[in-house]
Amino acid sequence: MAETEILKTPLHALHLELGARMTPFAGYDMPLQYPSGILKEHLHTRAGAGLFDVSHMGQLSLWPKSGNIADAALALERLVPVDLLGLAEGRQRYALFTNQAGGILDDLMVTNRGDHLFLVVNAACKAADEAHLKAHLGDACEIERMADRALLALQGPAAEAVLAAMAPESAAMRFMDVRALTLAGHGCIVSRSGYTGEDGFEISVIEDAAADLARALLAHDAVAPIGLGARDSLRLEAGLCLYGSDIDTTTSPIEASLTWAIQKARRAGGAREGGFPGAARILAELEGGPARRRVGLLPEGRAPVRTHAPLFAAEADAEPVGTVTSGAFGPSLGGPMAMGYVPAGLAATGTRLFAEVRGKKLPIAVADMPFVEPNYKRG
């Protein structure tokens, strides 16, 4: 029986050189943490600038066969409940691939690059996403897998100064702007976005230039390498979903509290109402409300409450009413935090529930997210 070989990103050798403790993730050998450890890496990202290797994620380009970007946007709108026709050049938008049941196949970022759309998708879903695009958009678009590109993220309050030193025009970018920039002599596609709740940038660069660019960024005192462990605690503090944990093929965007991602044009009464998989369920839930909701959860004590912990309405109850889908200790929050699904009737902020941890029912309350204030550079 042939063993599947673990994949490596272009920065693999650098991670080992930096003393990373590696872990398998989505078929890739990725850095879980560096010698600083998860706690310090997390805190550093919110104080200075953290550099993340996210090259395992998928990068795709959609080229309109007609040569008209609007046709690529309309084609992709067949698969996402998002207004892409209205996405201006040089702008990026969060999107969701939905399935016939109204659940979520993946979450992604879509950028209008003028003559094509640039997509960044999750590592675990990238093969399926590419097949999904080819099956449904093949008539209108050329789908190009950008397999020779790395993806880095530079996140934190110091990110702007670090990038401005390399490319002064980056300072003028607002949250969700995307530009072609030259960084350390390498052509890059840079978006002002990220997965941490901090200001920062995501940088796509040709794989052969990745290590050189990473070293140039790490040469700044403010920049430290950050692993997947801290990436997870940062995004959870920011209230951001992890595909496969907080959103999946059974959760609708409405249940997942991602209604904000569905612009007016795709809702009932909009210019291009529906026309995406699962529209019937999704539009019905927009109208009448979903049965359950993804909410933030704050344990009242200090014990972390983690993924799969069942949630109960009352301490004496035997039957759970919901489940925790992500949970950890928040280093910036200074305590435990979680998110999970509860019945719509128990989703109001402040609702007191109980989470089962090691056989005990611990009090936990529905809380607003993000848990930590974001620092996006809005216009």
Add this chain to the structure above:
Amino acid sequence: MLKFTEDHEWLKIEGDIATVGITEHATEQLGDLVFVELPEVGATFAKGDSAATVESVKAASDVYAPLTGEVVEANDAIVDDPSIVNADPMGEGWFFKLKLADAAAAEALLDGDGYKALIG
């Protein structure tokens, strides 16, 4: 007498009282601790029972009773500040004190050299 277990606990034994903690190797593997749950004074454990819990940012781990006994003291300082365990795992970071049911059973545990060989 200082002894060790294969689960990376240490014991300082004086008479029939064992002070129990986790080793430096354990704290390096776990990373920065953010939560500690200790047993109640008076709780009794058989050797190998889960007696305490430690959590890092990402995961929880059990701390086992290295020998059968009764908890006579718990180190509340590490509940208030789990970072003490990382800072001084062999000293200030102790977890609990056990009155041993059979002090002689400690002989069979690993000594310092045996533990060093285990962690390689």
